[in-house]
Amino acid sequence: MDTKKVRVRFAPSPTGGLHLGGVRTVLYNYLFAKKHGGEFVLRIEDTDQSRFVEGAEEYIMKCLEWCGIEPDESPLKGGPFAPYRQSERKANYAQYAQQLINDGKAYYAFDTPEELEVMREKYKMEGHSAQYDNRTRAFMRNSLTLTADEVNTLLAANTPYVIRIKMPVGETLLFTDMIRGAVSFDTSLVDDKVLLKADGMPTYHLAVVVDDYLMKITHAFRGEEWLPSAPVHLLLWRYLGWENDMPEWAHLPLILKPDGNGKLSKRDGDRLGFPVFAMDWIDPRTNEQTTGFRERGFLPEAFVNMLALLGWNPGVEQELFSMEEMAALFSMDRVHKGGAKFDYEKAKWFNHQYIQKTDNVQLAELIKPQLADKNIIATDQKLIQVIALVKERCHLLNEFWEQSYFFFVTPQTIDTAAIQAKWSDTAKSFFQSLQTNFIASADWSHDNIETIFNNTIIDAGIKKGEAMLPFRIMLVGGKFGPGVFAIAELIGKEETIKRLQNALASL
């Protein structure tokens, strides 16, 4: 067992945007695989054709790529266990379901959806559990209650049927979860899950076991919401005779909404104003667009770092990690048992840290499209200089424009009220002289601009404190932005003088 090569898998169902929790599940899979020199496979669980969504699979792969997670095997890349889409593996499953029937571990059920509905209603009214379980199955239409002849007749007539697992009565099932330790279930309380659907497709329960076996998966990580169905999977491994090859399980804690409790949903993001999906997702059926972390201005390294630490503690003080560092440190027993509330403020803090770490030239490449959208033409050199000046005040890449637009366009409005508060005839004559002195200057460098400014102050007999703020507002429009002389230098002599003139005219 321990000598086997580690193989893990992420098995999403292609039904829509890739949720934070999904990304974290992939991430933990990936980190675990890297840590142990193993393989990470991407398997698409598309056994429910009614929920198939066009483009979702490609979208998921793009999200992984953006996050810097490359599967060793996938539908796109192929691999020794291809195909990696369950819909293309359909032929595999029926034989195992049949084997279970032959062994008396499963049975045919001919109940129609309507009959099931009636059963559930009835038991609900009586206050019993409305499950198709070891008690109720005795009253339903299945190969346990029908004679062999009746079953054969129904089968021969192509009557739609499903295959259900026959849960034993009164057995205690125990397994060790890598995160939670010992977990146990009473089989009497678990229902007879459908294994093979009427359309011949397996349900998740059968497919996950068969494919994990066939693909030699050694460790299976999934969300906590799967814990209640673990006994079914456990029994399937046993009944199919593969128990010795069963992977180790880890059920990951949920990511919760920031306010109140409960699983974080896309709705919560919309409501509270933050993304929940990794990348923008446009639902092809409704054309509804949902913003992703990428489009919101997150760096993938920051996104991944933040997510990794939401539920996992590396055991060191350090908080900023590259993927390699995380892989080296990763271990399942340092994953928390309890769910973690998502904190968007902390997410932004991570992104801020990564923006500071990222080279200005690289940032320029990421920011160029934003400028292009606004029809701004700027040289790389200027862009890079601006980035150097404003990056420390950006938590998101998308904040770049609001922090720096005054470098590229003349502000349309300026906060004249704030200037007026300090305005006087002395101030006015100061700015008039300042203009004259700027026009006469030959050296438009940061230091020289400041020298001219200082000298003019002395000549005008004004306090520097009274002049600095109005000067800033005239250049950028308000009380914000980096050092004012650096701004003047970058926008240039002509533009600086122009802005002074405009401002003076409007006062």
Add this chain to the structure above:
RNA sequence: GGCGCGUUGGUCAAGCGGUUAAGACGCCUCCCUUUCACGGAGGAAUGACGGGUUCGAUUCCCGUACGUGCUACCA
């Protein structure tokens, strides 16, 4: 309702029988910066409850409460 899982500051969390109960985000105060931000220094703030076990429980056990997940021919 049944079953599973969980519970350390507002949030992420360390701890693994004896600690002044780390650290980070956020918040507050001050400093720096003649703007804002960054940065720096401080500060407030934490083991759900009740029983055990023990010389000693945040830590181990059992209850209770609360939360949450599941209870589909969805994953």
